[in-house]
Amino acid sequence: MTAILPDHFLWGASTAGHQVDGGDTAADTTFLESVSPSVFKEPAGDACRSWERWADDLDLIKGMGLNSYRFSVEWARIEPEEGNVDQDALDHYDRMVDGCLERGIDPAITLCHFTIPSWFAAKGGWLNHDAPAMFADECVRVLDRIGDRVALAVTFNEPDLPRILDNGSLPQEAVDLQRACINAATKKAGVKQYRSGNVVIPEEVTQLEFGFIRAHRAAVQAVRSVRPELPVGLSLAVIDESYRTEEGKKLAMAKRRSCYGPWAQAVQGDDFVGVQNYEREIFGDDGPVPAQPGEEVNETGTALHPESLVNAVNYIHHLTGLPVVVTEHGVSTQDDELRCRFLKASIPPLIELVRDGVPVLGYFHWSLLDNYEWISAFDVHFGLCSVDREHGTFDRTPKKSAGVYRDIVANTVI
Template sequence: MNAQAPFLWGAATAGHQVEGNNVNADIWLLEQVRGTTFKEPSGDACDSLNRWEEDVALIAGMGLNAYRFSTEWSRIEPAPGRFSRASLNHYAAIAQRCRAQGVAPVVTLSHFTSPRWFAAQGGWENSEAPALFERFAAQVAQALGDSVTHVVTFNEPNLPLMGRWTATPISDPVRDGLDAMLAEAARVSGSDRFSVWVYSRGEDVALSHLLEGHHRARRAWKSVAPQARIGLSLAVPDVQAVSDDRGVEAYRRFAETPFFEAVGEDDFVGVQTYGRLRLAADRVVGSDEAAERTQSGDEYYPQALGAAVRHAHAATGRPVFVTENGLAASDDDQRRRYLSAALRSLDEARRGGTPVIGYLHWSLLDNFEWRRGYSQQFGLVSVDRRTFRRTPKASAGVYADLVAARR
């Protein structure tokens, strides 16, 4: 990363979570089928497919200089080998508007979702998956390469593996619900192997294909736009040992090492931190019952960010880009306090010599949070579920002030 490049302060969204009616995506299908584990379907989401100009204006209005958004593969390639020029032009227009507003466009190629046809072919278990993803990445690079400054190939591909290692065994009713949902999706798609990475049980072949897809997408993008900075964003909690280091070492071998090894030639490693993970030798150790909780029931622990950033750099040697950090909060005062504390911990890591190129808050908008639906609020901006009117919260002003002070 050029030492003279400005630090990127921004906020993030993801296509499926904000655009609405992403009907060709695998997750959309799962939201609709019998046996779904989703609290509610995504539906119109935040209508950002039509209101994206308002979203870019919100970023610029807060004095931020970066906006992370994703290019929905299922819109761009709704059928195998058939690319939508209109969709490519749509995402190119977002990137160009960002640049015109003095905002760096940070593009995510895959933020959990894939086209239904891709999932019906076996998803990342399919031996052709890396080449298919490379073909998609090349199309996006041709359309957006001149405008985009930073590219994230995959969003948190280690998250299913992290959950598999750290979670207590999934109860039979929940597992049965997941299996029923995937089986019904396969039936609807005329496939016997509908496979969605976010529900993966961690098969080695799927992981190998996905990491190959990362490398091939990076090469495809660099061949078109070598000036762009390419990386992979990972879920990186502040992992802490309780009693001894065996649990931490086992966790990192499983949920971190393959991914950290994969970013050795990347321009940055993306870090996404929401709290800490306390591990004994063979189990997760919960936080104190008296600990402050977020809306999602997780421990309020904003200082996790600095530790996670230092660890990611030490493990990879790569500059760090905080591509997500935030919390679910119904009380915006908690978000205001969180922002101040999290950025203080980031300041300490930077002063200690950790190279950090940017910080993106999750999220810009109160959006669709996957299986949790619209029940939890991560946004700096609230969205009326009927009119889609955007209303910045007090935390948006606090964040803007914190950023201005650091400049």
């Protein structure tokens, strides 16, 4: 049976379990947050309490006039101990899917959004030879339960990110801290190697990449064994590499070959490929050119280039030959007026791409909420809605940008 691609454009927002749920006690990231030294600025803790307040999140999605919600189904919740499947967790995701459908929202699920069970990390994570089989079992478990009601399945979130970070995107002190964190976790767990998918040491990037590719292929096969009609793929972090000089062109193309080349082959046979774009990287003779005076920048000081989205989508579509879903796109900023301008400048060119016949199936904004952003904790802000953690209410408040996004969706005919 051939996968049934969505017959309408998916307008949505994305979240990830560890970043919004709270109380994710069995996850590797929680364990890594607790060691000393840790690469994480602080623990996720309660995050946004979406495990309890998922219905509120769905109401926000509906209130913005969106027709889809991408969320992750957390393996660490479902199998907190090896061989011990938590039926209550499966019931939780079952209710979420039904809650989506009751509101006219198509659920899009991510089967692994970085976090994994701590027991799995203690076995070497994705470096373990048996990892693909273990992940395939988890995929079958999930798809057996909710696969009949979801719009698409993403196996992995940004499995190319370790390679991108290894290509000079992390300062040396961050690399050293990641190594110290992994070593501390290995010692605390009392195992040979405690390994994560998003805290990586440079000499293991190639091995991890190979592990991700093997596990992705096993996951696709597992999904199709249960739900052959369900579109399945993975999402890639895609920086819009550009250049100003001939030497810069060589550097940009070399980075593209290194970061995306292995995945062009790995996704062959998939139903779609997810593109996650946040920025453009412009290369000169000596490498990436920093933001110039007067350019608008995000919270980390990176210059914003709204055209990076369509450039990234075009590049990955032509590289892979597959339909594209924009599974993440957004901007980290506390200046919501900047987010509003960024949305207005970024999305219309994407729609023109669709009208020109490029098979883009949907757009998911990152993120629905100001959430836990990994090593930066709560210090960067991607949300269309704020979350009141300061007073302990965790109440959600839509920002002006949520209204801007709603209006773009309402006024766009594809």
